[in-house]
Amino acid sequence: MSRHRKSSMNNSIKDRLDDIKDWISDHAKIVMPVILVVCVLFTVLIAVNANKKAAAEEEAQMAESTEVADTAALLTEDVETVPELPLEENAYPAVNALVSSYYSALAEGDLDTVSSINAFVDDTEKIRIQEMSKYIDSYPQLDVYTKAGPVEGSYLVYVYSKVKFTEYDEMVPGMQAFYVCTDENGNCYINEGEDNSVVTNYIRDISLQDDVVDLNNKVAVEYNELLESDEELNAFLVDLAQRIDVSVGEALAKAEASQVQEETAAEENTETTEAAGAETAQVAEEAPVNVTKTVRATDVVNVRSSDSETADKVGKAQIGDEFTLLEEKGNGWSKITFDGKDAFIKTEYLEPVEKAAAASETEQTSQDTAQAETNTVTQTTGDGTTVTVKENVNIRKTASETGEKLGLVYVGEKLELVMKQADGWTKVKYKGQTAYVKSDYVE
Numbered sequence: 001m002s003r004h005r006k007s008s009m010n011n012s013i014k015d016r017l018d019d020i021k022d023w024i025s026d027h028a029k030i031v032m033p034v035i036l037v038v039c040v041l042f043t044v045l046i047a048v049n050a051n052k053k054a055a056a057e058e059e060a061q062m063a064e065s066t067e068v069a070d071t072a073a074l075l076t077e078d079v080e081t082v083p084e085l086p087l088e089e090n091a092y093p094a095v096n097a098l099v100s101s102y103y104s105a106l107a108e109g110d111l112d113t114v115s116s117i118n119a120f121v122d123d124t125e126k127i128r129i130q131e132m133s134k135y136i137d138s139y140p141q142l143d144v145y146t147k148a149g150p151v152e153g154s155y156l157v158y159v160y161s162k163v164k165f166t167e168y169d170e171m172v173p174g175m176q177a178f179y180v181c182t183d184e185n186g187n188c189y190i191n192e193g194e195d196n197s198v199v200t201n202y203i204r205d206i207s208l209q210d211d212v213v214d215l216n217n218k219v220a221v222e223y224n225e226l227l228e229s230d231e232e233l234n235a236f237l238v239d240l241a242q243r244i245d246v247s248v249g250e251a252l253a254k255a256e257a258s259q260v261q262e263e264t265a266a267e268e269n270t271e272t273t274e275a276a277g278a279e280t281a282q283v284a285e286e287a288p289v290n291v292t293k294t295v296r297a298t299d300v301v302n303v304r305s306s307d308s309e310t311a312d313k314v315g316k317a318q319i320g321d322e323f324t325l326l327e328e329k330g331n332g333w334s335k336i337t338f339d340g341k342d343a344f345i346k347t348e349y350l351e352p353v354e355k356a357a358a359a360s361e362t363e364q365t366s367q368d369t370a371q372a373e374t375n376t377v378t379q380t381t382g383d384g385t386t387v388t389v390k391e392n393v394n395i396r397k398t399a400s401e402t403g404e405k406l407g408l409v410y411v412g413e414k415l416e417l418v419m420k421q422a423d424g425w426t427k428v429k430y431k432g433q434t435a436y437v438k439s440d441y442v443e
Contacts, residue, residue: 109133118190150202153182307333318399393441399425
């Protein structure tokens, strides 16, 4: 009974499906387009939902990237911790080579090399470096201490130096700090133009670390103790600083006056006059003027092997030194005889002896009067003005402790006085030639 009912029900469902099938077949022109539209709508809905999902995922990913970037920028702008790394001594050959080249250029007054290593040296500092080089013999000791900088290839460099002056035997200690970077070619250079606050704060924090402070204090104590124990050195350094300041001021004033003069001349001259002047200057430079006369140094100045500020330094001329002038070139240099060889000096530091004779006589008369009043110069009969040796002392060829020694004079000996110089040396005649003796040892 039950089986019969179930069979009847199945037959009924089958009959209904057959009826629907027949109806669809009879009305295919209407039904099929409707089914197609439904399928298309379903596909579009799926695609729209997929695009919405992809857009949402992309937006979330972008938001996450922005958050990461903002966090990185925040960390870059605010470096809260600086590494506590120990000072390393002479640890990087490239940095040591850079420091050695820089200090050698300072001693030589080689501005081209200085500028190639440190592009941020201004014109005033260049003048100071050049003036200072006239009094520096060398830097015999350079100890380089480093700490890692804030970026790859950078260093915080602290240089302990000892300088040997041409006019003083004692070496003087000093300390200077540099921020050194590495360029794209792997070359180190001094970077004094850094203005990034992160970098400057990093440098400040490193300089306040205990070992850096201890190093600076150690050098300061050594310097102060040296000055306290050597009054002569103290006076020398004070006098040297004043001389440098005066020289820098005069050079700046001269450069400013020259610039004003050039600007005024340019305004007054016509284009034709300017062209003629340029042609004349070029001819003058190409055709040097050959002369044979004696000139005198008006300042302490480097003597070089050729007519260039980058040429090798072969010595230093002192104030009042006389030379045979071989050639006065149009490029601002003069060729002279120095220690029996050809050498070069900037023309602006020389003057003809004939031109300076009257001034020298006036200066000598003034000195003679002053010395006579203080009884520090003994007058002889018929031999001119002389000075008397107070202590046994060396006679040198140049006004420098490192100058060639010509002999030794003893207490009571008299030397013919040529001129007392402002740099602490006295120019005298010794065995028929010009020589120098420290002013402290004669009266």
